Structure formats: C-alpha cells, structure tokens
Amino acid sequence: xxxxxxxxxxxxxxxxxxxxxxxxxxxxxxxxxxxxxxxxxxxxxxxxxxxxxxxxxxxxxxxxxxxxxxxxxxxxxxxxxxxxxxxxxxxxxxxxxxxxxxxxxxxxxxxxxxxxxxxxxxxxxxxxxxxxxxxxxxxxxxx
Amino acid sequence: xxxxxxxxxxxxxxxxxxxxxxxxxxxxxxxxxxxxxxxxxxxxxxxxxxxxxxxxxxxxxxxxxxxxxxxxxxxxxxxxxxxxxxxxxxxxxxxxxxxxxxxxxxxxxxxxxxxxxxxxxxxxxxxxxxxxxxxxxxxxxxxxxxxxxxxxxxxxxxxxxxxxxxxxxxxxxxxxxxxxxxxxxxxxxxxxxxxxxxxxxxxxxxxxxxxxxxxxxxxxxxxxxxxxxxxxxxxxxxxxxxxxxxxxxxxxxxxxxxxxxxxxxxxxxxxxxxxxxxxxxxxxxxxxxxxxxxxxxxxxxxxxx
Numbered sequence: 001x002x003x004x005x006x007x008x009x010x011x012x013x014x015x016x017x018x019x020x021x022x023x024x025x026x027x028x029x030x031x032x033x034x035x036x037x038x039x040x041x042x043x044x045x046x047x048x049x050x051x052x053x054x055x056x057x058x059x060x061x062x063x064x065x066x067x068x069x070x071x072x073x074x075x076x077x078x079x080x081x082x083x084x085x086x087x088x089x090x091x092x093x094x095x096x097x098x099x100x101x102x103x104x105x106x107x108x109x110x111x112x113x114x115x116x117x118x119x120x121x122x123x124x125x126x127x128x129x130x131x132x133x134x135x136x137x138x139x140x141x142x143x
Numbered sequence: 144x145x146x147x148x149x150x151x152x153x154x155x156x157x158x159x160x161x162x163x164x165x166x167x168x169x170x171x172x173x174x175x176x177x178x179x180x181x182x183x184x185x186x187x188x189x190x191x192x193x194x195x196x197x198x199x200x201x202x203x204x205x206x207x208x209x210x211x212x213x214x215x216x217x218x219x220x221x222x223x224x225x226x227x228x229x230x231x232x233x234x235x236x237x238x239x240x241x242x243x244x245x246x247x248x249x250x251x252x253x254x255x256x257x258x259x260x261x262x263x264x265x266x267x268x269x270x271x272x273x274x275x276x277x278x279x280x281x282x283x284x285x286x287x288x289x290x291x292x293x294x295x296x297x298x299x300x301x302x303x304x305x306x307x308x309x310x311x312x313x314x315x316x317x318x319x320x321x322x323x324x325x326x327x328x329x330x331x332x333x334x335x336x337x338x339x340x341x342x343x344x345x346x347x348x349x350x351x352x353x354x355x356x357x358x359x360x361x362x363x364x365x366x367x368x369x370x371x372x373x374x375x376x377x378x379x380x381x382x383x384x385x386x387x388x389x390x391x392x393x394x395x396x397x398x399x400x401x402x403x404x405x406x407x408x409x410x411x412x413x414x415x416x417x418x419x420x421x422x423x424x425x426x427x428x429x430x431x432x433x434x435x436x437x438x439x440x441x442x443x444x445x446x447x448x
Binding site for chain 1: 261268291294298306384385388
C-alpha cells in the first residue's frame, strides 16, 4: 500500500492556527516530522499539494528535500502549482536530488536534478506502479 | 546626557548612512533623542530602520525619545503606515500624533509589522497575498503567478530575522511611484532588525575561510552571493538565493546593510554600487527589495518620491 500524504491536512494537524501556506523552517519541520511518523524508511510515497497556498524555499527544503534525502526511495508529487514547482525545483537541483511529479494530464516527469529522475521512473515501472503510455510518457497506475 | 540623532528629511536607504553616522556617535548610557520633526518623507526602509535604532538604543541606555514629524501630512502618513503603533513601545514619543489606524486600503500593502516568530511570518504572508495580488498584476504588470513568488521572497526576508537576528524586527511593504529613479511604479519590501547582524551570525562557520578578509562585507558576500548559512545543514542558505532568482526575473533590486557594510544586486535601471564597506556601524540587518513596474505594464497611483 502506497502512502498518500495530503499536505494541507498534515499542515493543519502540525501547527496551531489555520494556515494554508507552507512557510518558515519551523512549520516545515513540524509538517515533515508528522509525515515521517507514518512512513517506513525506503518507501515510495505520494504527496498531494492540493490546497496549499504559498510554499517557500525553506519549507521546500525542510519537507521535500529532507524526505527524499533521508526517508523515502521515490516521492511522487501531485497537485503542484507552478509556484510550488518554482520553490521545489532549485532546492532539489541544488542538492542533487529529484522527485517525480504528476502533470495534469497524468504523465510523470522528473523535478529537480536531472540525473536521478530516470531511475525513479524505472523503479515505479519495475514495481508495476507505473506504466508506459503509447506515446512514451509514463503514468502512475497504483492509485 | 541626551544625544540628538537627526532623522533625515527624506529618509530612505540612500540617506540611511547619514542617520547611522549620527546614531554611531552615541555611547553607552546616553539617552538618545531621535529628531524627526523636519521629516518630509520616509520610505518603508526608513521607518523600519528607525524602529531598529530605537530598540538598539533602549538596550544600551534609557528609553529613547522621538520627536514626531511636525508636518501633519507626514505624521499622518507615518501613522497610516503603522509606524507609531510600534514606536509607542520603544520611544517616548513627543509631538502631535494622530490616532489613525494603520491603513487597510491604500498603497501601504503591509503596514509596519513586527516579526518575532514563525507565526508572524505566516500572518505577513497571508496578508500580503490578499492585498498585493491586484497591485502586482494590474499596476506593476507582473504575471499574476508572480504574486506567489513575491510572498516567498517576503517570507524568506522575514525569516532572516526569526532564524538569525536573535531578536525581533519589523517588515513593511509599500507601492509607490518612483519618479526620481525610474519614472515607474515600484513595490518595496523593507525588513529591519537590531539583532546580531550577518557577521556575528556567520562568524563561527565562515570566519576561518575568509581569514583576514573577514568582516561585515565578507559576511554579506558569503550570505547573498555564495548562499552560505550559519547552519551546517546542507539545505540551508536557500532563502536569499531564492530572493535573488525572483528579483532577477522581474528586474528587481536587493540590498542588505549589516554592521558597517552594504551589498546590493544592482539591476540595469539603478546606479547603486554592489558593495560598500566602512560605513557607519549600525546594529542588526536591514534588507531592501524593490520590484519595479514591468516596462510594458500599466501605472498610475500616488507619488511618494
């Protein structure tokens, strides 16, 4: 069973007050620690950003980069806005890390450093969690 | 003994060194009188910088005095910008100050707002998204998507206080017509604190690397240009790098003053110098971000300069 993390819901559980923005290191740390509690090391996880407002670089690093670096094997991001991508991409690229991102048409693509991304896609295909479309793109099939 | 510190009549980042020079002459135990009675205009940078000076002065001596601007329009603007709401806690204020609430609908996108903890940054980001979106897209000609980047830049600027200053600080955001320099409309973010400053914050991890060059200028260079942080965590130092990327895209400017130095990323419309050292010492850090109206965009609105 692949864990699906609804980031906005975790944000609500993690900090007092009603926030939709993922900003500041302490907020990012609280959200990540909440997520990590339910994640086995080396797992494959889906993280859905639907409903999240502003995501700053500190939170992108504290949540996404640290989960990729220390906890998960493959992280698939969903519900990203262009602004979310702009925060996450340089943070991952600077650390030589990558995640997979599901585009609105369902196709998966790498986000972050270009080198590790193909191996992430291969991992999902090998585990039969993703399949190749006729056009060559890859879609997630596990959920 | 009371020492007079004159507030420049046009108080912004360009006249700040004149203010800092007067401030730097004070010695411990002296009571300071900040004299703004002749002030004709102050940018958000001037207002938050004055609060930082007041906080630092109170730490080293008696509660400082502040003479409010004599011009009713000026004092009214300072009140609408939220300055006196904060100044009342720091200064013994003299002069006629109107009981105006900070503006809710005007070019003051964010009145002078204290930043002490992560919760304050959340509140600032939330407020600015509600209020700045229309100005950024319709008046500055920025892509509507740029609003989120603006909020990110604001968040990272404020976090420098929470993470590094060792004390609280203030932020203010304002839009105005910048006639003298650009003949275009701009949005200005100003953040100031009277904390430990960049050199002190980075010294334990960076001083050895710079050797004899180490100082305020080297610390600012390390932070803004090289993206170093006092934390050994590999993901640190993202904030200022992100701000630089955002401003590069929209031809904006960032300038940071800390201690005796000031560094700036200078866009082509500006003639500022990239690095100044040997300035009059001033506590903490003062950050200035300017995002200009895009050349194909609209304009209009009130003039401040």
